[in-house]
Amino acid sequence: MGEIANGMNVSRPAVSQHLQVLKAARLVKARAEGTRRLYAVNPKGVEMLRTWLDGFWDEALVAFKEAAELEAASERKHR
């Protein structure tokens, strides 16, 4: 990442911050080599994110359905 910072008129912390954001969004990949952090562009960033969210919502909504139906059944019982 030092190489990236050296190549531009941007401060090292600023570059580091931007790389963290990109890494969080999986748009870049990082690995450590000794004391250096190496970054590579991840061309499939948004696609991976979408796949991950797709699976996440499947799981969350199935759990929601169970909770809502349990609640409805319990209300019917008390009516």
Next chain:
Amino acid sequence: MTEQKTSGGIDPNTVRKIMSVKAPPAIAWRVFTEKMGTWWPLAQYKIGKAKAVDAVVEPRVGGRWYERGDDGSTCQWGSVLAWEPPSRLVLSWDISADWQYDATLKTEIEVRFIAEGRDGTRIELEHRHLDRFGARRDEMRRIFDTEGDWGRVLEMFARAAEA
């Protein structure tokens, strides 16, 4: 980023889900919002260090959406953009792919509760603007374009990656 790829009619920037629930809209709404902590998979999907014990949606536009830990700490996930009980909820989701809060990464979740049959609800969920993650990439590119030489940066990315 303008990603126009559509394979089989799938919008790459949106996740859509439809689910039928055997509960009337008022109950579905209540469980989704007031009782989110009873169904949200908190064991895996949370961001705080503490064990998460509840997921809370404050019942108003501008309200916070957050998790509460067993030590009383809270970690914000996003906020309420639309609050129209019992039919429509829009939340902002400010969480990155590795489950970190980032107020600048705003994607949107819209949930519609549509009455179905006598005592049922069809839930239509849309998680959209996923390209905003990509927009961060464009933003970074702009910064590099104005303050450096993007081509050189990419070369360095590639070299650094191969090193």
